[in-house]
Amino acid sequence: AEGFQVYDAWGNCWIDWSSGVLITNAGHGRREIIDAIAGQACAKLLTNYCFPSRIRARLVERLAELSPEPLKKVFLLTTGSETVECAIKLCRTHGVKVGGRSKHIIVSFENAFHGRTLGAQQAGGIPALKEWIVNLDPGFVQVPFPDGFRTTDTSFDYFLKCLDERGVEPADIAGVMLETYQGGNAAFAPRAYMEALRQWTTGHDILLVLDEVQAGFGRTGTMWGFEHYGIVPDLVCWGKGISSSLPISAIVGRPDVMDLHPPGSMTSTHTGNPICCAAALASIELVIREQLAENARVMGELLHQKLQAMKLRFPEIGWVDGKGLVAAVMCVKPGGKEPDGDLAWEVVRRSIEKGVLMFSPVGMGGGSIKICPPLVITEEAVLESTEAFEEAFAEAVAQRRSAAA
Incomplete structure (x- = not known):
């Protein structure tokens, strides 16, 4: 290719x-990405789970530079599903901190896809993908996505009405999570809806999470998909197009939220693999330079x-x-x-x-x-x-x- x-x-x-x-x-087979991968492999640092490395630091710094305020703390992972799991963990930890243990509900959207791990599939809104889960967590609640086709009422008032019908109070919500566009149909929410959602979540100490695993790194015609909405979320999940090649992902967020868990508490073995970091840096520079x-x-x-x-x-x-x-x-x-x-x-x-x-x-x-x-x-x-x-x-x-x- x-x-x-x-x-x-x-x-x-x-x-x-x-x-x-x-x-x-x-693009496929970009020489710059191939050279970056080969160069890092020849440097003989092939894994660095427990320790920092220059290539990992460079990638984290670059992602922070490209992110708007206050999204200035980055954590690297391997898959998009992992970033969603981390976002759920951070939302619930933050919810307990500001509102007690009752503030744990994650509100997401019908027909959404957030990954295939346990938490990600429960945050998702596709019932068939949850049939394998014996005991569904009642702390995950879905509402209709305002696509204008299947859900014709795209007002934010309808969002509030749906929460009320489900018996969900704002004081009990830790986070609202949604894809920047729904992966199954490329549907974007109305800008006015997202502006109202951002204002509402801020007013109720609820974290707003944008899953940009598909939407980031130029895909939608802007560097970040959420730019179309004129808002900045509290947490953003990245993956897929971050490297145009090898498996790597990242979550970026407000420092006060990202610091809720100490170093080592959100990691996985191949987090921030040096070769994958090199590929991501090369891909990001191509997206920007070209x-x-x-x-x-x-x-x-x-x-x-x-x-x-x-x-x-x-x-x-x-x-x-x-x-x-x-x-x-x-x-x-x-x-x-x-x-x-x-x-x-x-x-x-x-x-x-x-x-x-x-x-x-x-x-x-x-x-x-x-x-x-x-x-x-x-x-x-x-x-x-x-x-x-x-x-x-x-x-x-x-x-x-x-x-x-």
Whole structure:
């Protein structure tokens, strides 16, 4: 793989619309990242669980420099799920400190995905992913996400109403956690909603956590996805595109919150691995130097223009959402909002045959086709891939209509 293209052993080439599941923000196979990995490996420091290292310090300092006030304390981990687990731990510890043991509830959103570990899946809002959990923690409460499609009432008053219906008092809430955009459908909340949420959480000593594992490092057309909302959360979770390659993640937050647990109390064995730190530093510098967030914004405008035109053409597209170089096309059965997972699968299959690499449909009902190319994609490639995608969609729809006739 190289840049925004992926090859197989027989020389076939695809324009990548997956970024390896939103990992390769700086592009596939970047020489700068490869050299950084090799250089650190040759330095012979391959792990440093218990002790600091220069490369780890450099990464933490760089992330703190790039983060707005008051997000100035960074802790490195390995996976996005780990950062969510740490955020839950910090929220509940802070809640007990400011409000006693009753202040422990984590409010999150229906259809959200925060990872596959125990706490992350309970914070998530997908019931099928929780079936393996024998005793669900009643301290996790979900409310509808204000996407404007499935939840038509996007007012903050509706958020408060839902809490009231669930018998949840602000005094008992330790944290509100949400994805910057919902991973299953690329849905963003209204800016006014997020501004009201930020004001409300501050007023009730509730921590606001933004899960930016997918949204960070230029993906949405800004360095940080939460910039679209004009707010600064208390904690932010990062992962995936942080390195464009190796597994590394981070949580950043207010120093007074991050210091609630002493050194060593949130670690895991491979936390801040030196080789992964080197990869992350190289990727971040590429995103900044090559202005990839800006490229994501500009190419994203073109991508979304093409997708919105498709929505007007096909009644089988119920919804298109996203910002920058993340988008989702929701396939529905005409005349309603019921997801059409079979159609989505057929569109993806035909797109791959036409040279556009995509991952499996996602979201509730499996009807959401996710589009997230590397941020280095060019205008020519956006036009070529959207043309192929539209052809694939038209063929899949024609087949469906013919079978129904």
